[in-house]
Amino acid sequence: xxxxxxxxxxxLGSALVSRLSPDHDVTGVDVGDFNLANLDITxxxxxxxxxxxxxxxxAWTDVDGAEANETGAFLxxxxxxxxxxxxxxxxxxxxxxxxxxxxFDGRTDTPYIESDPVSxxxxxxxxxxxxxxxVMDVADRWTIVRTQALxxxxxxxxxxxxxxxxxxxxxxxxxxxxxxxxxxxxxxxDAIARIVAEGTPGIYHASSxxxxxxxxFAQEICAGLGKADHPISAMKSEYLDRPAPRPAxxxxxxxxxxxTIGDVLPHWKEALATHLQETAENA
Numbered sequence: 001x002x003x004x005x006x007x008x009x010x011x012l013g014s015a016l017v018s019r020l021s022p023d024h025d026v027t028g029v030d031v032g033d034f035n036l037a038n039l040d041i042t043x044x045x046x047x048x049x050x051x052x053x054x055x056x057x058x059a060w061t062d063v064d065g066a067e068a069n070e071t072g073a074f075l076x077x078x079x080x081x082x083x084x085x086x087x088x089x090x091x092x093x094x095x096x097x098x099x100x101x102x103x104f105d106g107r108t109d110t111p112y113i114e115s116d117p118v119s120x121x122x123x124x125x126x127x128x129x130x131x132x133x134x135v136m137d138v139a140d141r142w143t144i145v146r147t148q149a150l151x152x153x154x155x156x157x158x159x160x161x162x163x164x165x166x167x168x169x170x171x172x173x174x175x176x177x178x179x180x181x182x183x184x185x186x187x188x189x190d191a192i193a194r195i196v197a198e199g200t201p202g203i204y205h206a207s208s209x210x211x212x213x214x215x216x217f218a219q220e221i222c223a224g225l226g227k228a229d230h231p232i233s234a235m236k237s238e239y240l241d242r243p244a245p246r247p248a249x250x251x252x253x254x255x256x257x258x259x260t261i262g263d264v265l266p267h268w269k270e271a272l273a274t275h276l277q278e279t280a281e282n283a
Contacts, residue, residue, distance in 0.1 A: 001023075001024045001025065001052045001053065001196070001197075002024070002025045002026075002027075002049075002050060002051045002052045002053075003020055003025070003026045003027070003051055003052065003053045003054075003055060004025050004026075004028070004029065004046065004049045004051035004053070004054045004055070004093075004195065005017050005020070005026060005028045005029070005055045005057060005267075006029055006030070006036065006054070006055070006056050006057055006084065007030060007056070007057035007058035008028025008029055008030050008057070008060060009028075009030040009062075009154075010030070010057060010059075010068075010154065010155055010173045011057075011141040011150055011151075011153075011154045011155035011157065011185050012057045012098065012147075012150060012152070012185050012188060012189065013028060013030070013058075014152075014153070014154045014185075015152055015153070015154070015186050015188070015189040016026075016055060016057060016189040016192060016193075018189070019186070019189035019192075019193050020178075020189075020193055020196070021118075023197075024195075025156040027049055027051070029045070030058070031048075031058070031180045033045070035071065036043040036056075036058055036076070036079075036080035036081075036083050036084055036108075037052065037075045037076065037079055037083065038083070038273040039082055039083045039086060039087075042083045042084065042086075042087045043083075043086065043090050043196065045087070046084075046087035046088065046090065046091045046093070047087070047090055047091050049091070050073065050091060051088075051091060051093045052093055052094065052104045052105075053093055053094045053095075053096060053196055054084060054088045054091070054093050054094070054095045054096070055089070055095075055096045055098070055111065055192065055196070056081060056084045056095060056096065056097050056098060057075060057098050058076065058080060058084075059077055059080075059098065059128070060072060060073045060076040060124070061129065062124075062130060063102070063122065063124045063246075064242055064244045065245045066122070066123040066124040066127065066151045066244065067122065067123050067243040067244045068126075068202075068243065069221050070123045070127075070133060073123050073124060073127040074126075074127045076125075076130045077120070077126075077127035077128050077130070077131045078123070078127050078128075078130035078134060078141055079134075080131070081097055081130075081132070081134050081135050082129030082131070082134035082135070082138055084097070084133060084135075085097075085135045085138040085139035085142065086138055087137060088139060088141075089138070089140050093141075094139075094141040094142070094143070094146075095103075095135060095139050095141070095143070096142075096143045096145060096192065096195065097131065097142065097143070097144045097145070097194060098144075098145050098147065098192075099128050099129075099131065099132050099144050099145065099146045099147075099149070100124075100125070100128045100145075100146055100148065100153070101146060101148035101149075101180070101207070101247065101250035101251075101252055102120060102121070102122065102125035102128060102247065102250070103118040103119075103120045103122055103124075103125055103129045103132065103146065104116070104119060104120070104180075104247055104250055105119040105120065105121045105247055106121070106246070106247025106248040106250045107119075107247075107248070107249075108249055110255065111211070111251040111252060111253035112205070112250070112251065112252050113205065113253050113255040114146075114203040114204065114205055114255060114256050121245045121246075121247065122241050122244040122245045123245075124244060132144050132203075140181060141201060142201060143195060143199060143201055143202065143203075143204065144202075144203045144204070145188075145191075145192060145195060145203075145204045145205075145206050146203065146204070146205050146207075146252060147183050147188050147205075147206050147207050147252070148180055148181060148182075148183060148207050148251075148252055149180040149181060149182040149183055149207070149217075150183055150184075150185050150188065150249055151183075151184060151185065151188060151275065151276075152184060152185030153180060153185070153278075153279075153282075154185075154245070158182070158188060158214070158218075159182075159221055159275065159276075160216065160270070161168045161172075162222070163221065163225060163258045163279075164217050165229050166221075166222055166225055166230050171230075171231040171232070171233070172218055172222075172230065172231065172232040172233070172234075173232070173233050173234075173235045174214050174217075174218040174232060174234065175213070175214045175215060175234075175235055175236065175237045175240065176213045176214070176215040176235065176236070177213070177236055177237050177248060178213060178214055178237060178246055178247070178248055178249075178250075179211050179212065179213050179248070179250070179251060180212070180213075180214070180217075180250055180251060181207040181208045181209070181210060181211050181212075181251050181252060181268055182208060182212070182217050182266070182268045183206075183207040183208045183268070183271070183272070184208065184271040184272070184274070184275050186275075187208065187265050187266060188206055188207075188265070189270050190264055190265075191204075191206040191257065191263075191264050191265055192206070194251050194261050194262075194264055195257075195261070196221045198260075198261045199260060199261055200260060202256060203256065204254070204256045204257055205252035205253060205254045205255065205256065205257070206252075206254055206265060207251075207252045207254065207265065207268060208265050208268035208271050209265060209266065209267045209268065210267045210269065211251045211268075212268060215232070215234045217268075217272075218232055219232060219270065220269060220272055221252035221276070224272060224273060224276040225276065230258055231266045248273065267282065
């Protein structure tokens with residue numbers, strides 16, 4: 001199968017190219033290759049690549065930055081997704097659009113399933129939701145995969161930030177009132193590979209099993225680094241004074257995966273242990 005991955009230099013895109021390449025003819029492209037915001041260039045580039053599947057990992061992921069640059073965020077996350085879908089149509093390809101838990105407002109205490117109504121809070125969430133709608137409205141054949149709290153070998157992440165501060169001997173203060181399912185990019189790449197090969201069209205949630213607060217996650221990172229006694233305190237989100245609102249509870253349940261090809265993502269603690277071991281081995 002010929003697969004084109006956009007955003008291939010990013011955390012998920014790079015993991016996905018590595019995961020798919022042994023089994024498929026994979027081309028990875030990033031913003032230096034062509035700009036998804038330009039429809040003509042996108043259509044021409046995708047047509048030349050002639051993929052069977054286009055996996056769109058390209059995204060504006062700076063949640064706080066989106067509040068200050070709404071136009072930029074919508075251009076990448078909404079218009080870019082629409083152009084990718086139109087280009088996939090022109091090439092006769094199926095599109096898989098990667099989305100986010102931020103399409104939900106977090107005002108619940110039950111994990112979200114794919115059919116739950118969306119209610120995004122903040123510019124980032126609204127731009128990703130509009131991207132989803134464009135793909136569903138425009139694409140001839142589409143799949144949407146929502147995930148959350150990603151970390152991996154490439155790019156910045158919460159795990160890297162906490163690890164760096166622990167290594168520097170800095171005390172930590174981490175929010176205790178936001179609950180998520182931290183998800184390793186390599187595990188998400190495994191799930192997407194299964195969806196590409198075996199999945200039916202529709203919306204999928206794909207995140208690690210289990211849930212925790214960011215404070216719980218930071219404690220587990222410290223323990224995994226052999227620093228369980230590292231000084232860390234819990235704090236409320238309001239004290240961070242961030243520009244963008246965050247969902248208080250944005251845990252996703254992978255129901256579509258469970259009912260179709262099977263949920264292949266591990267528990268978040270297992271995934272973190274694997275990531276920290278691999279990071280240590282590659283240091």
